[in-house]
Amino acid sequence: MIVQITDVWRQYRMGGAEPVAALRGATLAIEAGEFTCLLGKSGSGKSTLMNLIGGLDRPTKGSIEVDGIELSRMSARELSLYRREKIGFVFQSFNLVGSMRAWENVSLPLVFAGVPRAERKRRADEMLERVGLARRADHRPTQLSGGEQQRVAFARALISHPRILLGDEPTGNLDSATSEQIMALMVEENRRGTTIVMVTHDPDLAERYASRIVRMADGAVVGDTRREKLFATEATEKGTEAASQRG
Amino acid sequence: MSWIAMIGLALGGLLRKKGRNTLTMLGVFIGVFALTMIISLGQGLMAVITGTVSGDDNLRQISLLPGFGIKQNDKPEEIVIEGDMSERRRERLRRAAIARSQLRQTASGQSLRLTEESLDELRKLEHVQSIKPLILRRYQVDFEGHHSDGTQTFGIDYARRHPESRVIAGRYPSSNEADEVLVHEYLLYTWGYVTEEQAAGVVGKTLVISSVKGAGEDNPMPMPEMSPQDLQALFRDLKLSEAELAAVATLSKRLPEILAKLRGGEQRRGIAIRRELKIVGVLREPEAGDRFNLLEDGQSTQADLFFAEGLADRLLREAAGSGDVVYQRALVMVDDPSHAEAVEQKLRDKGYTAFSVATVLKRLESSLTVVTVILSFLTGIALIVATLGIVNTMITSVIERTREIGVWKAVGATNTQVQIVFLIESALIGLGGGLLGLGVAALAMLPGDIIARNLIAQRTSFPYEGAVFILPLWLQVTGPVLGTLVAILAAIYPARRASRVDPVTALRHD
Numbered sequence: 001m002i003v004q005i006t007d008v009w010r011q012y013r014m015g016g017a018e019p020v021a022a023l024r025g026a027t028l029a030i031e032a033g034e035f036t037c038l039l040g041k042s043g044s045g046k047s048t049l050m051n052l053i054g055g056l057d058r059p060t061k062g063s064i065e066v067d068g069i070e071l072s073r074m075s076a077r078e079l080s081l082y083r084r085e086k087i088g089f090v091f092q093s094f095n096l097v098g099s100m101r102a103w104e105n106v107s108l109p110l111v112f113a114g115v116p117r118a119e120r121k122r123r124a125d126e127m128l129e130r131v132g133l134a135r136r137a138d139h140r141p142t143q144l145s146g147g148e149q150q151r152v153a154f155a156r157a158l159i160s161h162p163r164i165l166l167g168d169e170p171t172g173n174l175d176s177a178t179s180e181q182i183m184a185l186m187v188e189e190n191r192r193g194t195t196i197v198m199v200t201h202d203p204d205l206a207e208r209y210a211s212r213i214v215r216m217a218d219g220a221v222v223g224d225t226r227r228e229k230l231f232a233t234e235a236t237e238k239g240t241e242a243a244s245q246r247g
Numbered sequence: 248m249s250w251i252a253m254i255g256l257a258l259g260g261l262l263r264k265k266g267r268n269t270l271t272m273l274g275v276f277i278g279v280f281a282l283t284m285i286i287s288l289g290q291g292l293m294a295v296i297t298g299t300v301s302g303d304d305n306l307r308q309i310s311l312l313p314g315f316g317i318k319q320n321d322k323p324e325e326i327v328i329e330g331d332m333s334e335r336r337r338e339r340l341r342r343a344a345i346a347r348s349q350l351r352q353t354a355s356g357q358s359l360r361l362t363e364e365s366l367d368e369l370r371k372l373e374h375v376q377s378i379k380p381l382i383l384r385r386y387q388v389d390f391e392g393h394h395s396d397g398t399q400t401f402g403i404d405y406a407r408r409h410p411e412s413r414v415i416a417g418r419y420p421s422s423n424e425a426d427e428v429l430v431h432e433y434l435l436y437t438w439g440y441v442t443e444e445q446a447a448g449v450v451g452k453t454l455v456i457s458s459v460k461g462a463g464e465d466n467p468m469p470m471p472e473m474s475p476q477d478l479q480a481l482f483r484d485l486k487l488s489e490a491e492l493a494a495v496a497t498l499s500k501r502l503p504e505i506l507a508k509l510r511g512g513e514q515r516r517g518i519a520i521r522r523e524l525k526i527v528g529v530l531r532e533p534e535a536g537d538r539f540n541l542l543e544d545g546q547s548t549q550a551d552l553f554f555a556e557g558l559a560d561r562l563l564r565e566a567a568g569s570g571d572v573v574y575q576r577a578l579v580m581v582d583d584p585s586h587a588e589a590v591e592q593k594l595r596d597k598g599y600t601a602f603s604v605a606t607v608l609k610r611l612e613s614s615l616t617v618v619t620v621i622l623s624f625l626t627g628i629a630l631i632v633a634t635l636g637i638v639n640t641m642i643t644s645v646i647e648r649t650r651e652i653g654v655w656k657a658v659g660a661t662n663t664q665v666q667i668v669f670l671i672e673s674a675l676i677g678l679g680g681g682l683l684g685l686g687v688a689a690l691a692m693l694p695g696d697i698i699a700r701n702l703i704a705q706r707t708s709f710p711y712e713g714a715v716f717i718l719p720l721w722l723q724v725t726g727p728v729l730g731t732l733v734a735i736l737a738a739i740y741p742a743r744r745a746s747r748v749d750p751v752t753a754l755r756h757d
Contacts, residue, residue: 056657056750077661084659092756095654099263109658111256114249156658169756 002163002195003030003053008062010048010219022048024219025062030197030212032163035190037206038199040216046199047168049216053197054087054166055079067163084113088157088165088194090182092172094149096141096156103128103137106155113160127155131185147178154185158194165189167198171205183209253664257671260644268676271640274633275680275734276687279726281626283688284695284716286725289619291717295703296611298713305540305604306584309591311369311378311577314359314599359598361574369579372593374586379404380574381546382559384566388552390454393438400456401550402559403429409543410530410553416447417528423557428454428524432531434551446529456552457521458566520565524554535712546576630729633680634737641673641741645748652745653753662746669742670735677734681727688726692716 005028011019023045030036038046051057052064055071058079064071066086074082083089096105106127107120115123128134131151141149150170157165167186171179187209190196200206206213215223261268328340359365366378382402388395403410405423420427435446478492478499487495498505530553533544547553564572579601581590587605594601645652652665692714699715 051751054657056754077663080656080659080661080664083657089657091754095650095657095754097651097654099259108654111249111252112655112658112660112664114252116249117252117255120252160659172756 001029002032002067003028003197004063004065005029005049005053006063006065008049008052008059008064010045010052010057011060021219023052023059023062026216026220028214028221028224030195032195033190033193035187035196035209035211036198037210037213038197038216039201039203039206039213041201044216045219046216048219050166050168050197050199053164054089055082084109084160086163088160088162090150090153090157090165090167090170092169094141094146094153094173096149096152098141101138101140102133102144102152105141105152106159108156109160123159124155127159128152130158131155145178146174147181150174150178150182151185154182158189162194164195164197167196169199169201171200171202179205253668254671254675257668257675260648260668260672261675264644267640267643271633271636272676272680272683274636275630275677275730276683278626278630278633278733279681279684279730280688280691281629282623282729283685283718283722283726284691285622285626286619286722287688287692287716287718288695288699289615289622290719290722291699291715293612293615294717295711295713295715296615297608304580306608307376307581307587309579309581309587309594309601309603311361311579311594312575312600313361314595314597314601360571361577362571366574366577369594369597369599372590374581374583374590376580376582379556379578379580380560381576381578382556382563383546383550383575384559384563386456386458386552388434388454388456390438390449391452395434398434398456398552399550400552400554400559401547402556403543403547403553405555405557407543409538409540412537413531413533414528415443415531417450417526420527420555420558423555424561425555426522426524426558427527427554428456429528429530429553430454430526431551431553432529435529449526450528452526453523454526455521455523456562458519520562522562630733634733637673637676637734637737638741640676641669641738642744644672645669645741645745648745649748649753652748653750656748656750657754665746665748666742669745670738673734673738673741674731675734677730677732677737678727680734681730684730685723685726689718692718 005026007025007027008023009021009025010023011021013019022043026045026049028049038049040046048057052059052071053066055066055074059072062072066082069082071079071082097108100108103121103124107115107124110120110123125134125137128137131154133148133151133155136144136148136152141152144152150173154170165186170186171182174182183205186196186198190211198210211227213223213225213227214221215225326341326344328337328344332340361380366380369375370378382400384400385397386400388398405420408419410429411419414429415432417429420429430449432446435449440446440449478496482492482495533539537544539545563574567573579590579594581587584605587603588609591601591603591606655665655668695716696714700711703711703715
């Protein structure tokens with residue numbers, strides 16, 4: 001069990017009145033190597049749950065254990081190191097730094113890890129190669145298409161070889177063809193053994209790629225389906241083809 | 248933690264808003280520039296003063312002048328108003344008595360004169376090595392049809408031979424007693440000896456000095472010659488008649504005699520003297536690089552004739568006749584500069600007027616320090632304004648980059664690292680401004696030195712060739728370090744704000 005979420009609550013105080021609960025006693029266990037989709041409408045708490053797993057946020061109450069370590073008891077610094085070493089994020093809006101070249105964006109996590117520049121460059125190039133953007137290393141985000149930007153973000157998320165890759169609607173801003181490429185990369189990474197937790201509100205996408213679909217509503221888990229990996233494998237081949245045709 | 252990587256990140260942030268960050272940096276530049284210039288000038292001026300004055304035994308010298316004396320029973324605290332009256336009235340009368348006692352003190356005249364006896368008395372004081380009267384007298388001078396009333400003469404310390412290096416034609420007097428004189432080039436110039444050859448031509452000739460009419464020991468300035476028109480203008484308010492004006496014109500010429508008489512003429516039997524002196528040399532005005540000596544150069548700035556003090560003293564005695572020889576000024580030499588202040592105080596306690604170079608220097612130094620500190624504070628305001636500019640720029644930068652900070656945090660930046668990046672950014676602004684301020688100040692000192700030297704040359708009679716602005720190593724370091732420190736302080740709040748950015752909010756898709 002890589003992630004164990006037990007009766008987690010997350011409340012926000014908005015303007016001081018009644019606290020708003022984004023999570024109301026969510027409980028979920030994720031096995032290492034799973035490709036989990038958190039499916040639900042907006043406001044169901046799926047993003048909040050993902051942020052908690054990623055250590056960007058802390059629960060109001062309840063327990064989140066990752067790799068046997070209780071996150072809610074970590075200090076801010078420990079959480080930073082946890083994110084740096086174990087987690088990779090991919091966001092809907094890419095969140096690249098506009099003034100940095102592609103390779104600099106990819107290597108940003110290594111800056112804070114204290115990796116020397118030459119090695120950062122080498123590893124960033126390696127990652128860009130893997131997402132098919134070797135020739136775009138010196139481009140700035142504005143010079144890249146949406147799909148390329150998300151692939152750069154993907155390379156950034158994976159450069160520290162995280163145990164868990166978290167995707168918050170990673171294809172939300174992309175057309176269907178580019179979405180396929182990104183999903184193919186996700187599946188490929190999953191095959192390498194990385195646990196993937198992806199938030200989406202698109203049931204079709206979840207159906208096609210996830211090995212497990214967790215449905216959420218009103219801040220709690222309301223459905224949990226494990227699936228054959230067969231679909232994912234099939235899709236992976238299709239996606240990889242699409243990616244290689246483009247790249 | 249990789250500092251180089253963090254500095255790179257900070258630099259990248261700075262370069263993104265070049266214009267804004269340059270303007271912010273200019274604020275620091277102005278502050279550091281002004282501060283460096285002012286402190287440098289303060290340092291330089293102090294060096295000018297001490298450098299000019301501290302050599303050549305100047306710090307062992309005390310100028311001694313006649314004093315008003317001190318009347319023990321006139322001390323304010325000892326004045327008592329007696330009688331039956333209210334305390335308010337007693338206090339009023341006491342204040343009136345003090346005011347009048349002070350008037351009596353000043354009106355009592357120069358009750359402590361510098362005579363041979365009084366100087367002998369003072370020579371016995373502890374730490375006093377020697378006391379030498381300085382003889383500055385005015386004589387009428389006649390030379391080849393040129394006449395001047397009241398030319399200042401100065402008795403030079405023959406043995407020290409201090410002005411010898413300034414003799415540009417002829418030679419130094421042959422002895423302390425010889426009837427020989429050095430003429431200042433300026434007097435010759437006013438007489439029409441314009442070229443150096445013409446000036447040198449007077450060497451070997453004879454001039455005549457005679458005592459100023461009616462001059463006893465007081466040796467007052469003669470009245471200036473005035474035309475009837477001048478007098479009419481001067482006395483317009485008084486509406487004098489022609490006859491009265493004529494009388495004034497006549498009387499004004501004999502005013503010194505009349506004044507001497509009014510002051511108690513019979514005690515002061517001045518004798519008119521007349522003496523032929525051989526011109527042995529021409530003395531030039533001091534130049535930059537000349538050794539500066541208070542004894543010679545400080546007292547003789549207005550003198551036109553210089554002769555050995557032996558001769559000066561002899562002339563003074565002859566003029567005094569049977570009266571006391573009274574000096575106007577004397578020079579006290581103490582055994583060590585450290586005793587100058589104490590001896591000066593002792594002389595003052597006795598009622599003389601005395602001031603030592605050391606004390607003047609100390610006073611100058613402290614007032615210069617005060618001025619420098621005050622000006623530095625004023626310039627400090629510029630630096631404070633620059634600081635506010637930095638705070639503003641950094642906060643704006645943090646707000647603009649909230650999402651980027653969110654990304655940093657998501658990829659594993661600690662709060663400390665986020666803070667450090669912004670502190671480095673700000674420090675770089677401060678360092679840049681500080682270095683620029685130092686560099687421009689160093690450049691500005693080149694013309695600054697020339698301007699300051701010209702000012703010194705215009706305002707004083709002592710030329711100066713050294714640097715007026717000095718930039719010691721500690722001052723070179725101060726500017727950039729101060730700029731950097733101030734910038735880091737300014738960034739503390741914005742950096743903390745950056746570190747508190749909530750990544751969830753910052754990264755939310757909108």
